[in-house]
Amino acid sequence: MTDQPLFKKAFPVKGDFASAGEASVKVKNILKDIGYDSGVIRRVAVATYEAEMNVVMYGGGGEIVMAVNADHVNIIIVDQGPGIPDIKQALVEGYSTATEEMREMGFGAGMGLPNIRKNSNEFTIDSEMGKGTRLDLVFRCGG
Template identity: 50%
Template sequence: MQLNYSIEGGDFTNAGNASSQVKKILKKLNVDPKITRRVVVALYEAEVNVAAHAYRGEIIVDINTERIRVVLKDEGPGIESIENAMTEGFSTASAEVRQMGFGAGMGLPNINKNADELNIKSDVGVGTELEIITKLK
């Protein structure tokens, strides 16, 4: 089954809606609580990333009995160096965003930690596509 969500850049208020919805659904599907938590934590982190850096984004969550595949496509500045972005503590977030408690440079590393597979495609000036795969078996 497939679920679609959208997210606006700068809208931290609603960043987290998709992960909350997905959490409810995975609980109803009897997915192991520990796996559910990993999916939700990674997705929440990714949602906040879109709100922090991009102009807008869409989220596709594809669920089958083998794995949960989350894709976040955004229109935004893109990531200049994926290697840097994957380093704990590295952040390009503005002071404003940091003041809100975000931008500690843990976003991508934390997503990576909670995913079985993480694929990042990014075009500077165009946008970023994140694919987060969590295996169920």
């Protein structure tokens, strides 16, 4: 039997820059309101923001699902975008397919996925061409 999370909520992510970053702020604020482990809050905030921006920039919109448990937080980020052709390459620091426009906005350092991986205790990425991309992240208290 799997443990039920204490709290679970889904946040839609639109595929445009107008509301970009809003879902990860909501996730962070909920954890703050609960009074959750501050280290987890910081790591969740960094990783969720980076993942949300990738959904906005490459995924054409999607969803973030947060599940809060006593000693860890699960974050799932999904989109139905084009998918990532070479996941290994996408995880290399500095690799980016960001457009000139995105770079002018300060994105495209190719550090998002590496930072998501560094800030999470468990990192799983699944992507299928033409179907979309899914990140499964776990953030443990005291970890």
